[in-house]
Structures are given as structure tokens and as C-alpha cells.
Amino acid sequence: MFANKEEFKGAFLKKLEMMCGKSFGESTQRDHYFTLGNMVREYVSTSWINTNERYRMAKGKQIYYLSIEFLLGRLLHHNLLNLGLEDVVREGLEDLGIDLNRLEEAEPDAGLGNGGLGRLAACFMDSLASLDLPGHGCGIRYKHGLFEQKIVEGYQVELPEQWLRHGHVWEVRRAELAIEIPFWGNVEVREENGRLAFRHVNAETITAVPYDMPVVGYKTDTVNTLRLWNAEPSPYPIHQDILKYKRETESVSEFLYPDDTHDEGKILRLKQQYFLVSASIRSIIRSHRKRYGGLHSFHEHVGIHINDTHPVLAIPELMRILIDEEGMGWEEAWQITTKTISYTNHTTLSEALEKWPVRIFQPLLPRVYMIVEEINERFCQQLWEQYPGDWQHIEQLAIIAHGEVKMAHLALVGSYSVNGVAALHTEILKKREMSSFYRIYPEKFNNKTNGITHRRWLLKANPLLAKFITEGIGNGWIREPEQLSSLAQFKEDSSFLEQLSQIKQQNKLRLAKRIEEQTGMMVDPASIFDIQVKRLHAYKRQLLNIMHVMYLYNRIKEDGNFQMNPRTFIFGAKASPGYYYAKKIIKLINTVAEKVNRDPLANEKLKVVFLENYRVSLAEEVFPAADISEQISTASKEASGTGNMKFMMNGALTVGTLDGANIEIKEKAGDENIFIFGLSADQVLNYYQNGGYHSMEYYHHDERIRQVVDQLTNGFFPDTDDEFDPIYDSLLTENDQYFVLRDFSSYVNVQSQAGKAYEDQGRWRKMSLMNISGSGYFSSDRTINEYASDIWRIKTLGIK
Template identity: 70%
Template sequence: MFTDKETFKQAFLIRLETLCGKQFEESTTRDHYYVLGHMVREHISRHWIATNERNRAQKRKQVYYLSIEFLLGRLLGSNLLNLGVRQVVEEGLRDLGIRLEDVEESEADAGLGNGGLGRLAACFLDSLATLNLPGHGHGIRYKHGLFDQKIVDGYQVELPEQWLRHGNVWEIRKEELAVEVNFWGKVEVSEQNGRLVFRHIDSEKVMAVPYDMPVIGYGTNTVNTLRLWNAEPAKTFPLHKDVMQYKRETEAISEFLYPDDAHDEGKILRLKQQYFLVAASLGSIVRAHRLQHGNLHQLHEYVAIHVNDTHPVLAIPELMRILLDEEGMSWEEAWHITTHTIAYTNHTTLSEALEKWPIHLFQPLLPRIYMIVEEINERFCRELWERYPGDWGRIEQMAIIAHGVVKMAHLAIAGSHSVNGVAKLHTEILKQREMRLFYEWAPHKFNNKTNGVTHRRWLLKANPELSALITDTIGSRWIHEPETLIELKPHASDPAFQQALSAVKQQRKGKLAARIYEKTGIRVDESSIFDVQVKRLHAYKRQLLNVLHIMYLYNRLKEDPHFSIYPRTFIFGAKASPGYYYAKRIIKLIHSVADKVNNDKQTNEQLKVIFLENYRVSLAEEIFPAADVSEQISTASKEASGTGNMKFMMNGALTLGTLDGANVEIAEAVGKENMFLFGLTAEEVLNYYEHGGYRAHEYYHHDKRIKQVVDQLVNGFFPDVADYFEPIYDSLLTQNDEYFVLRDFAAYTEAHERVEAAYRDPARWWYMSAVNIAHSGYFASDRTIAEYAVDIWGISPSM
């Protein structure tokens, strides 16, 4: 149906009448999207079936990637691109008076993630399919995802995200493959044939119903699967609970991503979500393996299970439960299989992000799982005692259960065969500091896999203008082999190439400027420097440093008639978690600064501040190609990797950043002279944390620029907010500036001056831009996934 334009048009019109029950003249853009989505799914269905059959027939080892987040974004455009039919579709629709861009716009973003963790998972699925690797995702089919962000008078307001309002054309419900998940109840222990037998009785049952979505590889017939689980009431309702209460509590499991966990009810719901994901996923994986192999004694030879951060770590005791209670294996055999099946990626060094579950919540909710975790802990501590006799301090620090909590990262390390960080610096911090004791215990488990992003979405799809220039310059091999982008480097000094690169950037800046005006009513100077910071709002990511610097520029422009800057447009996009009130205050601060700056005729020709509401994947695809400067300014040692830095460099933006996360490897690749580095190093930050010596007040008193902007938070400079910014002020001075905003302020300001000097030298700027693009191929997820496949999962392409 996609062989040529005429065939496509005919098939499209027939299916429109069949699926929508109306004539073409009566159809809407949403109808067009619905029909086109069904056509794509129909087109790939035989390849989807064939991929699964091939994997079964060849008895290939397969990987299952378990993640609490999959930030997919819109799928129509990327699916058409990967199938190689976008041009046929675009031309056929144009003949019918339909713009493909409008059809794509009508698709809701599948907002099943919060940031880099979920977007990384989505990129990995794309690369697995494109590399013909047998790999599938398992996640939760959240009804409302994270939330839709609305800005009202500068304040963030959260609304339920409605991505499923009109259904999901890509999914297939498979009720016959539902898995029963058990909560609460008690464990009955008996002895049979000299062996202890455990039965989970009086439990509250929930049905996990799978919805399968195809993952289409680029230029290949491989179609892998993303399986999303929906929580539904079981046929047998619990007798002790009101039916409507049971229904509400069940459906809440797959209703929202990251429910508020400030209270025990929220903690229980999060823990329910995590067990629901792993119990459903393992139930499905084990059932398929049993059908093919009869038993689970060789499970680890055919199945790899990867847990993306600590959220799915309950896969370890759940697999043990299956092997012990259902298969009747000995503890030793079950542990061998489990630890050779499961691998773990750590994504953070932040202690608050390393999950710990109170025993008083964990044990009653998951009684059998808690018993198994307790046994794992007992055996693990016994092993540690044999290895480090008498070293109670070490054992206490490494224990899985201690001080009334279950430590999920400790469970992950003990129960997996591989523990990887996501950037060289991050992995070294894990090995030498955060998880040093575990590294000393089992150094063979630890390895690094620097993150990557799918260049097909973030360059080929998001920036067709730049993609065309690259292909015209070096050919199209880079699409399949992204590291061949390095062939651009000899062209970096070519004035003609630089001019073409500049023209592409200007075109994309014009498109983003039009979008900004449409959404905000603010006109921005398309020839200004587009300085962009878009990412999750967190104190360590230091959006505060950015906005304090903007305040300094505004003050200087107001007070010094001899001071001027190259016109600058600062663009922000960020969501703050609903319960993270400090981050919400920073969002309000950005808007208060924007209101003052944008409405001041004395400064607004040189300085504009834009906050783009409801940052999401589809919006990111418009922002990255238009950016001149990529703000990657986290406190060194805090960002595990970052992936926005890679998307920006891929689109020719220059990094203004600290030596943190993958910025370090970007600097190694492109050369420090081709980015703008500043600030404390990770070693210096960690030294301050360990030994002290930092006094924020000294920087406040000795740098009048800092004193002025900090005082403006509380001295009435923003008359509409009263004392709303006082907690920000206190965080910097009373609480001694945990993330070294004031310590790095002067260096950050000086780095901005270097940015401006470089931008005023076009030959230098576009050379630097081209060098960044040329080296970005290393940071494609194809490279990352190839490393996982060989080093961790032991899988190979299925052809």
C-alpha cells in the first residue's frame, strides 16, 4: 500500500471509509491520523509476526528491558521514516489536500516518562530494532502519564495528561495474555517431602493486561515489541473490601507516573507500581520460555532481563519466587539463574534517588517477596562476614535490609551479574565513592556504558534540513553508521559548508521563533543567540544559576550605559515534580525575570527570556535544531550522564557546561576548545562535601554582582511575589548553597563572555559547530546498544 503515491492514495481513501464510516469530504485531521496509523500497523504486521517467529524458531537469547518510564513522544513520523515511506505518504496526502505535518501534530505525545531515563529507554528500543537485535521493552500503560504543565501567572499548575483520550492507534490489547499479580495477604508455610513449601494466601489479586506496541527498526524488517501493562480488577473481588474501593485502588496502579509519595499512601502506590511491573513482565517472560523449553533450568541462557534504575529491582526476588515456589528449585540453583539473568543500570549518585522502602510498608504489601529479600540479605551478610570477618561497619553499610528499610540499589548489586554506570565519570564515582564497598567486593560486576541517543529521531527526523546538508556533503551512510559523521570534520573549515550550516540554523531558528510567538505572543530576534536550557527542573541542574546570570545582565544593562551584549534569547523548558516546591519557585522566578526583562524597552532588544510550557518530546524536536548554545550546567558529580547534551551537539549547538556526566566525554571527543567549560570539577565538589571549606557567604559579600541578584530575591525587586523567593534566598545563604551556585557564578559569567566572543567570529563559531556534529556519532544509541549486547546481554542480531 506504500509502493507508490497512487497506490497509497487509493488504499488511504478505501480505509478511511472502512474505518471511519464517512466520506473523505467529511473527514477530520484526527481521522487522517487514525487511518494512517492503522495502515502503518497493517503494513508492518507480517514483519512483526515474522520477527517473533524467527526469534522462537532460532531459539535466540532475547533481552527484556524493564523500565518504569518509556518517553516515546509521537510515533507516526518516526515510523514513516523508519519504514522509508515518508515521501510517498507526504506526496500522496498533498494530492488530497492534506499536510502531513498537520496529521503528525494531531498525535498526542505518549508522555510515559519524566525525562532522560524514559527517553533513553525509548532510544534504546529504536536501536535494538534497527540493529536487528532481539530485544523488547516492558513498562506500564499509564492512563495519564506524568502531567500536563500549565503556567498560570508564572506558577506551574499540573493537569492530568490525556494521551489516551482518543485511544492509541499503535497498541493491540492482548487480554488472553493477562498475568495475575498478588498483593497483601499472608504466606502459609508447610513441609512436603522434606522441603518447605510457601503459599501466598488471602491475597488481593490484580490483573495485568498487556498492550503491545510495535517497535520498527530503520531500514530493516525487524519489528520488536514494547509491552505496556494495564492494571484491571480481577474476576474475583476481595471479600474484605468495598468493590468500588478495590476498583479505584486497582486502576490507580496504572493511572499516573510517579504519584506523590509524601505520605504512606503514595509510597504504597509507588511500590505497588514497581511490583506490578516486574510481576507482570516476569510472568509473561517465564510463560513464553516454558512454552518453548518446558522448564526454567536454562532460563539465563536464553533470557536477559535488564532493570533500568532501581524501580524494577523487585525483578530479583520475584524471579527467585518463581524459581523456588513454582519450579521447586533449590536456593542455590535459583540464585545462580537469577544472578546470571538480571543486569542493572544505575542512573544517579543522588542519595535521595536511591530508593529505600520502609519495612512496615513493604512486608505487609508483599509478604512472600519480603521473605525472599530477607533471606537474600541474610545470605549476603553471611558472605560478607566470611570475606570481612569482624568488619561490622562494612557489613552494616552494605546490608540490603538495615535500619528499618529495604535498600533497592544494594539488592540490585547483590542480585545481578552486571552493574553499569552511564558515563565514564559517573561510573568512576560509583566505583570509588558511592558504591566503593560493593566495587571492592565484586569489581567484575562494574562497567561503564556511556549513554547515547537515537540520531534518527533527533537529527534525521527532527532536523531534515541539517540531515540533507550532511548527506549532500558526505553521503547517507551516516544514517546506518552514525560514527561516519566524523567524515564531516574535513569540511568544518570550508567557508561554503559553514555558510550552508549557518543558513540551516537560521531557518530552524525562524521556525522556533514562530512557535514561540504562537505560544507566548512574544517576538524574539531570530538573529540573536538562542541560549537553551531544557530539562527536568532540579536544584542540581542549576536552572537557578542561569536565571541569576540573566538578572545580572539585566542589572548591568540598566545601570551601565556603556555596557552592551550581543542580543540573547534565553529559552527554558522544564517540569517540576508536583511535590517539589523549591523547583516550582524557580519556575516562578524564571517567569518573574522574564516579565521584567521582556517588558523593559531599555533592555528587551538585547535580552529576552522565554519559558516554553509543557516541555515534551515533540517540543524538544523543535528546540534542539534551533539552539545555538546548550546549557549543561549541573553541579559537577551530580549528573550521571545527560542526553540532552548529545542531542544539542548533534544539531550543531555548542555546549556551555561543567565537567559533569557525559560532558567530560564530549570534551574529550571535540576538544575543550570547541565548547565552553567552566566551574568546579567533580573532584573539587566531592572534596568540599567530604572536608567542608565552602562558605557561600564569602562569595555573597565579596562579589557585588552576586550580592545584588541574591538580594533582589527578597528586597521587593519582584513586587508581585512578596516573600515567595525567600526559600531560594535561604538555600543560597542560610543553607550554604548545596549545589555551589554562588561558587561557580563568576566562572559561569566569564564563560558567557567567551560564548559571545566566539559568536561574533562566524568562521570560528561554525567551525566549532561542525566539529561537534562530526563527533556526535559516537553518542548515538546504536553504539551504546551494541556494547550492551556484547558485554552484558550476550545477544546477537537475528536476521
């Protein structure tokens, strides 16, 4: 693009004048950002066009990854890094008095996701392009994405997130490729040429307009596409109340997660899901027809992967198109569909396995519902042949039962591959949660342990560590992250370990500065940074963490001889707007923080920080600074986790349960380099199955627990009245569903062990190094290579 910084500066200044109509001296930071962003997007456009042409000429199989979330974060710096332009651009901007890091802050986070699901999808997009694999993303262009979180008097307050306020430099609107999506109406059935034909009539249509974003691979000519659909009014609406129709239409792509505690929200959520899959599949089919004509070989050239149950309507929608529009018989359509669609399950939580009331589903999607009914009828007939007379078993496995459509069951029946996202998770699916389906379809089930893109979470987020690693083992790890294992050779090198520790300290100073800017609070960078950042949910047990903080505070106040390493507990989490209990835990964390941080007797040893509005750009500062990574979910509940991998890759030590990918982290880092506590998954599942857990016993028999639990309601926190009664009741009256009290003692003990280990800095540094050394396995490049070879059967289509 630019031979040197002088060439870049000239091009930048010329582009700025053309775009903004003003001189450089009059320009603002936003002008600089949009100028540079447009230069980068225009630069990749040739490779983008060439990539699509290369795929077209190769006529190989392409994968389309359908996800309701893509948590992209900022893209400017990431794209410069992947294009190999970071150094020349940074130097050129410096000459102009512009700091690239400050300039990056002009870009809003593309907050099109809520947590691990959406961030995983973004990491997968990066790996597909970087590995020259023909894979594209399909999602929704939410106007507001996830809400912006403010903490007001300790409470979470949600504000609309305005990431599109000033436009989005990376997207290209493709209005000519818009698609009409029908809802409501009814189905006409008639006979044509000796077969039944179905037509969806009197439908209310919504226009899906694609906005394409380039997905730039790391130092490769491959630029894949992320297509995000925007909901707009149809040019020919049949709705009589035009303003109401416009409002309802635009709401489909307005917010990431509508509140679905009432029917209106449920309808909107189901609309979003069908809007995504119908627009995406019809767009994919349009491209396929251009190349190959008919759809009889569709599955040979196209793979559609559904990321969790949200896009599972892809199955009946593809069937609808093959039968109603292509004129295929059921058997051929079903064979093509079940050879096209693969499915990733992301949860063992029954409440997260979506079910839709028939009374909502049928009128909203009348033709699709007919197809789901037929799939269910045929599946139940198959079950009857396998389990004759066992109505109860058939009822449990049916796709439609008790007035509900079970989306996970539809995904299991209609896809050719079902994968879990960590070894433990997959075993739980096979042996417990989906054991009946596993007995029917054992060949479908497989494991693909999640991964993260090390290019964002190490190379970009932690440049000091990345440079140091390259100096030690060369830069081959950037292409082949498992080369990080070579770092183990330095585990006895005290000079190397000392430098590693200094890098950690610089990253802690950077985060301490961010904390002061955001909260006004000064924290000690020499203290242990003990961090838990993730979605706020009861099973992730932020409650256990803050109860441990309360216990430490009690010890400091009551025991003059109590010694502990100074520790800064850092939380970052958003609770879903309708998740009342999770919001109470946020309030508790902030209430504890206020009490601890204002107490001069405690705050030299103990600080508590809640970072509001946790997001990707903030995460990039958090992970490199962590000493301790809190991965303390109730065993069997966290499918995988990816934050645990990001912390590990940046040298933090895990305090965690044997849950999700923690088990594989333990294997890769070594048993001696991780702090494990608490119930195992088998023990938890045994309690759920057979009973035997009584939280009140732990409350009565452990004085530490009793003191902390009582402090929730006995006036220990002034002016809170009955604020924390729901938490108190969940632990005692409701028998502590996530075993917080059962694991409390074990957690306190392991935290004490971690504190003692930190006192031996030589040992701690070695443990940190061994975590980084073992983290290469958790690159999304490894994960995507496994998907490509084992599930999708796609091949690299890069330029030789």
C-alpha cells in the same frame, strides 16, 4: 507497501471510508491520523509476527528491558521514516490537501516518562530493532503519563495528561495474556516431600493486561515489542468494598509518579514497581516454558535488564517463581537469577537511591519480603566471612538495615552486571558511591556511556541538516553514525559553513514561530538562542542560569557602555508536583521574564522565554534551533545527560561543567569547541567530604552576587512579598548545597567568552561543525552494541 503515491491515495481513501463510515469530504484531521496510523500498523504486523517467529526458531538469547518509564513521544512520522515510506505518503497526502507535518500534530505525545531515563529507554528500543537485535521493552501503560504543565501567573499548574482520550492507534490489547498479581495477604508455610513449601494466601489481586506496541527498526524487517501493562480489577476480587477496590486497582496504572511524601503514595509506588516486574517476568517465563519446558536453562535464553532501581524487585520475584513454582533449591535459583539480571545505575544522588520502609514493604509483598530477607541474611554472612567483627561495615552494606530495604544494594548483590552511564559517573560509582561493593564485586562494574537515536534527533527532527549532511558525505551515516566524523573535512570550507549557518537560521525561525504561537512573544531569530531544557531539579542549576540573566539585566540597566550580543534565553522544564523548591525556581524564571521582556531598555538585547509543557514533540523543534546548550549541573551530580548529546548533534555549542557525558563531549568535539567552567567533580566531592565551602563569603566578596541574591527579597520584583525566600535561604542560610554562588563568577566569564566567540561567525560555524562531526559516538546504536556484546551476549537475528 505502495509502489507510488497514486496507489497510496487509493488505499488511504478506501481505508478511511471503511474505518470512519464517512466520505473524505466529511472527514476530520483526527480521522486522517487514525486512518494512516492503522494502515501503518497493519503494514508492520506481518513483519512483527515474522520477527517473533524468527526469534522462536533461532532459539537465541533475548533481552527484556524493564523500565518504569518509556518516553516515546509521537510515533507516526518516526515509523514512516523507519519504514522508508515518508516520501510516498507525504506526496500522496499533499495531493489530497493534507500536510503530513500538521497531521502529525493530531497524535498526542505518549508521555510515559519524566525525562532522560524514559527517553533513553525509548532510544534503546529504536536501536535494538534497527540493529536487528532480539530486545523488547516492558513498562506500564499509564493512563495519564506525566502531567500537562500550564503556567498560570508564573506558577506551574499540573493538569492530567489525556494521551489516551481518543485511543492509541499503535497498541494491541492482549486480554488473553492477562496475569493476576497478588498483594497483601499472608504466607502459608508447610512441608511437602521433605522440603518447605510457601503459598501466598488471602491476597488481593490485580489483573495485569498487556498492550503491545510494535517497535519498528530503520529500514529492516525487524519489529520488536514494547509491552505496556494496564492495571484492571480482578474478575474474582475478595475485597468487600468493590468500588474502593476498583479505584485502588486502577490507580496502579493511572499516573506516572504518585506523590510519595505520605504512606498512601509510597504504597502505590511500590505496588507499581511490583506490578511491572511480576507481570513482565511471569509473561517472559510463560513464553520460555512454551519453547523449552523447564527453567533450568532460563539464563541461557533470557536476559532481564533493569533500568535503574525501580524494577529491582525482578530479583526476588524471579527467585520466588524458581523456588515456589519451579521447586528449585535456593542455590540453583540464585545462580540462575544472578546470571539473568543486569542493572544500570542512573544516579549519584543518595536521595534517588530508593529505600522502602519494612513496615510498608512486608505487609504489601509478604512472600517477596521473605526472599529479600533471605538474600540479605546470606549476603551478610558472606560479609562476615570477609570482614569478621566489622559490624559497622556490614551494616552499611546490608540490604535491610534500620527498618529499610535498600533497593540499590539489592540490585548490586543480585545482578551480574552493574553499569554507569558515562565515564565519570562510573568512576564515581566505583571509587566513592559504591566503592565498598566494587571491592567485593569488581568484575560486575562497567561503563556504558548513554546515547540517543540519531534517527529521531537528527534525521527526523532536523531534516534540513540531515539532507545537507547526506549531500556532503553520503547517507552511510544513517546506518553508521560515526561516519559523521567525515564532516571535519569541511571545517575550512567557507561555502559549506555558510550553508550550515543558513540551516540553523531556518530552524531558529521555526522555533521563533512556535514561541510566538505558544506565548504571544516575538523573539529575534538573529539573537543567540541560549537554551536549557530538562527536568527541573536543584542540581541541574536552572537557578544559576536565571541568576546570570538577572546579572545581565543589571548591567544593561546600570552601565550605558555595556555591550552584548542580543540573546534569547529559553527554558523548558517540569518540576515534580511535590517538589516545592523546584516550583519556586519556575516562578522565579517567569518573574524575571516578565520584568525583562517588558523593559524597553533591555528587551532589544535580552529576552527570556519559558516554554510550558516541555515534551518530546516540542524538543524536536528546540534542539535544531539552539546556538548554546546549557549543561550546567553541579559536577558529579549528573550521571550522564542525553540532552547534551541532542544539542551537540544539531550543532549547538555546550556551555557546561565537567560533569556526566560533558567530559566525553569535550573529547569528541575538541577542547576548543566547548565552553567549560566551574568546579570539577573531585573539587565538589572534596567539599562534601571535608567541608570548607562557605557561601556567605561569596555573597560578601562579590558585588554582582550580592546584588542578584538581594534582589530575590528586597522588592526588586514587585508584588512577590516573601515568594523567593526559600531560594534566598538555600543559597545563604543552608550554605548553597549545589555551589551556585561558588560557580557564578566562572559561569559569567565563560558566557562572556561564548558571546565573543559568536561575534566571529567564521569561527562559530567551524565550532558548530566540529560538534556535529564528533557526535556520532553518542548514537544509541553504539551504546546498544556495547550492551549487546559486553553485558547481554546477544547476537543480531536479522534476515540475511
